Every structure is written in structure tokens, then in C-alpha cells.
Amino acid sequence: MVRGTLTFISGGVRSGKTAFAENWLMDRNCSRLIYLATGVASDDEMQLRINRHQQDRIAYKEKWTTIEQPRKIEEIIPHILPGDGVLFDCVTTWLANELYEGWATENPCFKRNNCMEEKQQQFHKTISSWLHNGADVVVISNEVLDEPLSNISDVLLYQQWLGRLHQWLVQQSDHAFELTYGLAKKWK
Template identity: 45%
Template sequence: MVQATVTFISGGARSGKSAYAERLLTNQTAGRLIYIASGVAADEEMKHRIDQHREDRRHANWHTIEQPKHLHKVLPFLKPGDLVLWDCLTTWLANEMYEGYEEGTPCVHSSGCLEQKQNQLLHTIKQMKEIVSQLVIVSNEVLDDWQQYGEETEIYRQTIGILHQQIVEFANHAIEMDHGLPIVWKGESL
């Protein structure tokens, strides 16, 4: 069975990750463009960013799936040959960590919840690899400093670091964006 090419792209805020990821897929000659968006318009800045991303994608024939949590729910919508961009892992993790917050039981404070979500995510990505042609996963490099963080921030920092390592392990390409320039850490230059 042929499996998708997986490209993992990370970098700091406004480093050009999303634009680079989009170009990688829009330059392909065949396949339906699928954009899985994890953002939630929780404030005016995020609402503006989401609206801008929607407008940008509208002109490039992207089929957008808004999926801030439970990534496995996109699987029925994917088809063989799809070119999939998931933007982004860090936003998804924050959304999942605080699922249940409104009821007073956020996942981050429920024993085993976050580990279950990590395992489900990795399983979902492997399932996606068996369906689509290409999968590009965007994530942020956050909290690299060696400062003292609060408990939840430290859990987030450690979890995103572990997920990055796990995904890069099976990815074909690992790219870090810095000042709009791709630095290839794994695989050949794209």
C-alpha cells in the first residue's frame, strides 16, 4: 500500500510556515486541496486571522474543514489522492487540553486524558497517511526558553515537544521556517 508523503513544518510566530505549506501543495498538479483548520475565534485578533486565512484560501480552491478538536472526525471526508494541510498542531493541542473547561473538568486536569488524546492523534495521522497523497502538518515552536512556567504551560510545552518528536520520527520531511526561509532537517529540499 502506498502511503502519503508527510511533511512537518514548524517555526516561530509569523515565520512563514502556513504560506510555505500552502505553496508546497498548491504547486502540485493533481489532487484535491484540503485545509484542516484548528483555529477558534476566541478573540478579535484570532477572528481577524481566521477570516484572512479563509479569504486567502478561497482564491486557491481549498476545501476547508474547520476541526479545532477531535481530528479523527475529518477521516470520512478525505479521499485518495487528496493533498492535505493541517494548520496547526499547537492550536489543536491547546483546544484539546481545555476541552471540558466549561463543565469544570478540563482535559489537562483529568488523569490520562491528554495521553489518550495524543495516542488518538498519532493513530489518526497514521490513518490519514493511508488515505491521502500528501499530508503537511504545521506547528509552532513555542516556549523554547528555559524559564519557569506554570503547571499547565509546562504540561503544554512538554506535550508539544513530545508530539513534535513523534511526528518527525515518521515524517518524510521536517522543515523549520526561520524568517521566511525553510531549513530542512529531515528529507531532501522541497
């Protein structure tokens, strides 16, 4: 089996990342287009963003299959076939979901021994599995690391984990873009 490709797209909030990623995958002639949505409508603003993304996909002639998976992205491995295009939107939301998993019971992952390390390993395995299965994978993430590191311990921890994930994704990627104001800068 021929390895698929990995494209990493980062940028600020509302910089045009999702539209760029959707067009990138539609231009790759994939057999199916899979949209892995990690967002949870926890407030009105997030619900509006989710609705807008859904409407954008409906507007395209190509058919997108949306899989809503806020956590445990490894559960969709069996659903990804050779030749699929997978748009993972987005790492920052997924990371927050995983980092704070267990918050309601006052036992969030980031406070449990090795919990985040295990989630990071599973993240690596999942992305690698999709690629080895011949999928074209596009991973979107918000760039929140342009600002100084936070003095708030939870935010600093989030920044550190996000930085690790971004570095690994860029190392593994065939293409890496940063979007600003709808303009894409190719870094790799």
C-alpha cells in the same frame, strides 16, 4: 495503496509557515486540497488571523476545501481520499483546544486520568490513517520550545505535550522544515 507523505513545518508565529505549506501542497499535484483549520475565533486578533488565512486561500486558482475542526480531528478520517492534500493548521492550537476541553465545567482534559494520553494515541492513529489512505499531509505547528521551560505548571504541561507531538511528527515525517522570517530550513 501507496503511503502518502508527511511534511512537518514548524516555526515562530507569523514566520510564513502557512504560505509555505499551502505552496508545498499546491506543487504536489493533489487531487483535492483540504485545509483542516483548528482555530477558534476566541478574540478579535484570532478572528483577523482566520480571515487572513481564508482570503489567502481564495486568492489561489486551486480550490481549497476548508474543514473547521478545532478538536477530534479523527472525525474527518472518512472525508480524506487517496491523493488528497491535507494541510493541518495547526498542532499548537489543536493541542490547546484538547488540553483545555472541559474547562467550562471545571474538568479540563489535562486533569482527567489518561485523557491526554488517549488524545495523543488518537492523534497518532489519525495522522497514520491519512497517510495509509494515500494522502499527502502537511502538519504545521508553532515553535514555542525555543524558550526555557515555564515555571507555570499549565504552561509547562503544554510544552511537554507539544514536545512529544513534535518529536513523533518529525520521526514519522518524510520532510521537516523550520521557518524563520519566511525562510525555510530543511531538517529532514
